[in-house]
Amino acid sequence: MKPTELFLGILTAVGGFVDVSELVFMSQAGSRFGYALIWVVVLSTIGIMVFGEMSGRVAAIAKQPVFNLMRHRLGLRLGLVTLIASFISNMITCAAEIGGVALVLQLLTGAPYPLMALAATLAFIATVWLLPFKWIERTYGLLGLFMLVFGAALVAIHPPWREIAGGLVPQVPKGLPTRDLVAYAYFAVALLSAVMFPYETYFYSSGAIEDEWSEKDLGTNRLTTTVGFGLGALLAIALLASAAQLFGPAGISPELIGTVAQQAAVPFGKVGLLLALLGMLFAIGGAAIETCLANAYSLGQFFGWRWGRHCRPEEAPRFTLTWNAVFAGSLVIVLTGVEPIQLAEYAVVAAILVLPLTYLPLLLLAGDKTYMRAHANGPVAKILGWGFFALITIAAIAALPLFLITSGGQL
Amino acid sequence: MKPSGRLKLVSGVRDLQIVDCDDIHCGIVDDIELEGKPGGALRVKALLVGPGGYRDRLPRWWMALVRLVAGEEVVRIPWSEVESISSVVRLASPGSKLGLCRGEDKARRLLPRSRAGR
Numbered sequence: 386m387k388p389t390e391l392f393l394g395i396l397t398a399v400g401g402f403v404d405v406s407e408l409v410f411m412s413q414a415g416s417r418f419g420y421a422l423i424w425v426v427v428l429s430t431i432g433i434m435v436f437g438e439m440s441g442r443v444a445a446i447a448k449q450p451v452f453n454l455m456r457h458r459l460g461l462r463l464g465l466v467t468l469i470a471s472f473i474s475n476m477i478t479c480a481a482e483i484g485g486v487a488l489v490l491q492l493l494t495g496a497p498y499p500l501m502a503l504a505a506t507l508a509f510i511a512t513v514w515l516l517p518f519k520w521i522e523r524t525y526g527l528l529g530l531f532m533l534v535f536g537a538a539l540v541a542i543h544p545p546w547r548e549i550a551g552g553l554v555p556q557v558p559k560g561l562p563t564r565d566l567v568a569y570a571y572f573a574v575a576l577l578s579a580v581m582f583p584y585e586t587y588f589y590s591s592g593a594i595e596d597e598w599s600e601k602d603l604g605t606n607r608l609t610t611t612v613g614f615g616l617g618a619l620l621a622i623a624l625l626a627s628a629a630q631l632f633g634p635a636g637i638s639p640e641l642i643g644t645v646a647q648q649a650a651v652p653f654g655k656v657g658l659l660l661a662l663l664g665m666l667f668a669i670g671g672a673a674i675e676t677c678l679a680n681a682y683s684l685g686q687f688f689g690w691r692w693g694r695h696c697r698p699e700e701a702p703r704f705t706l707t708w709n710a711v712f713a714g715s716l717v718i719v720l721t722g723v724e725p726i727q728l729a730e731y732a733v734v735a736a737i738l739v740l741p742l743t744y745l746p747l748l749l750l751a752g753d754k755t756y757m758r759a760h761a762n763g764p765v766a767k768i769l770g771w772g773f774f775a776l777i778t779i780a781a782i783a784a785l786p787l788f789l790i791t792s793g794g795q796l
Numbered sequence: 797m798k799p800s801g802r803l804k805l806v807s808g809v810r811d812l813q814i815v816d817c818d819d820i821h822c823g824i825v826d827d828i829e830l831e832g833k834p835g836g837a838l839r840v841k842a843l844l845v846g847p848g849g850y851r852d853r854l855p856r857w858w859m860a861l862v863r864l865v866a867g868e869e870v871v872r873i874p875w876s877e878v879e880s881i882s883s884v885v886r887l888a889s890p891g892s893k894l895g896l897c898r899g900e901d902k903a904r905r906l907l908p909r910s911r912a913g914r
Contacts, residue, residue, distance in 0.1 A: 447883055456824065457811045461853050464811070689813050689824035689845075691900065702903035756883055 397526030402617020404672035405485035412639040415628030420552030429580035430618035441606035444593035447756040452686035458746035474735035480718035482673035484725025518694040525671025531664030541652035578737035584679035591682040681708035822891030
């Protein structure tokens with residue numbers, strides 16, 4: 386691959402890393418617990434690097450996307466359960482992203498929220514219908530780089546770097562009452578889920594097949610997942626740290642998209658606010674398309690249809706109808722009036738429940754020498770893979786009780 | 797792997813992607829039909845493709861739901877049509893000739909004609 390292509394691929398991964406759930410949870414976690422949850426962001430980023438790399442490698446060598454594997458490895462019953470659960474989780478996430486984009490558009494234009502939700506959905510449909518896969522990824526990923534203003538904003542407010550570095554150490558804050566400790570556990574699980582959203586793996590591996598990756602693309606895969614996701618995580622940490630510095634001491638809980646954008650407005654004024662909103666618009670918009678396509682990919686792969694944006698719409702008609710229907714369904718959810726932030730919270734809990742079932746077949750196939758030959762998981766990938774699998778399984782078991790006990794972190 | 801060799805049907809064939817001779821994805825092996833007599837050799841007769849192929853694999857109430865959502869059509873692909881088996885099952889003929897592309901054809905009628913794509 387040409388260096389420019391590689392560079393653009395990495396930038397796209399950075400710009401596409403943050404979505405509405407991360408915006409919300411990073412800012413709320415920073416505001417409430419200071420820098421104490423940064424280690425969770427780092428840990429979960431290593432997790433998404435491990436499974437992202439694995440899914441790209443499996444797509445390049447075994448030519449198997451995630452849902453083909455899932456059905457073959459888990460069987461029809463468990464595969465169907467995973468398909469239905471992930472479909473619901475992705476649909477809620479897609480609705481949250483559309484709602485998030487509508488809120489940003491409302492802030493930028495002053496137009497009514499439902500109208501902006503409709504306009505955003507139509508724009509997304511037109512984008513997916515008209516643009517080739519690579520351009521969909523690139524356009525939203527690269528324009529999402531406006532989000533880098535949050536990184537610059539953090540530097541500009543002169544945060545306590547030593548305390549931020551202290552957040553890299555796994556910890557349970559001392560002296561917190563029990564209810565805050567339970568809320569801390571809930572935010573830890575929510576951040577893990579928000580960073581390791583399963584749709585990212587479905588989209589990434591399907592994209593690798595769309596781009597016809599082969600053995601020669603393994604280097605690109607490794608760099609995109611490590612450097613791209615790593616830099617994306619720095620942006621997420623900047624959001625958390627900035628919220629800790631600006632909102633925490635003032636007792637503000639950033640529950641609105643506009644409040645999150647204020648993080649860039651404090652040091653840079655109107656220009657910062659505008660850049661933050663534009664970055665959010667494209668980053669969240671890209672995530673809306675990714676979640677929608679992830680659902681169409683999942684169904685297409687599970688049932689063996691012809692799928693992908695490398696085909697003309699009429700060449701993969703069931704796939705095309707599915708992504709149109711997912712956008713339409715998500716818009717209906719948004720128009721019911723449920724807050725996008727609330728949807729993001731539901732999405733994060735639903736996603737963590739699906740994570741173990743998504744990653745188990747991937748781990749099994751990536752370690753299978755029959756399919757992966759010399760590129761099967763080595764000792765490091767095995768230890769990391771099974772270690773993270775254990776972690777997400779524990780998180781999945783804890784997620785629902787924590788969500789209910791804390792009323793979605795409100796306790 | 798050749799279809800005439802020894803096969804692990806459940807782990808090696810069932811739930812695999814089916815690709816026809818033109819490289820078109822045309823379904824998943826939803827179940828396998830066997831033939832034989834007590835005491836005699838057991839042979840694979842056909843691959844079953846379509847929601848009707850779930851009948852012996854899902855509880856009754858699940859199947860009722862599947863029937864409601866997707867119907868219970870099933871297409872039988874004669875085993876002689878299987879050319880090779882790897883991470884996919886490759887067929888010797890076009891899927892349309894074997895009745896595998898009806899779902900895509902129905903969906904295609906619902907789409908506006910477009911010059912977009914690629």
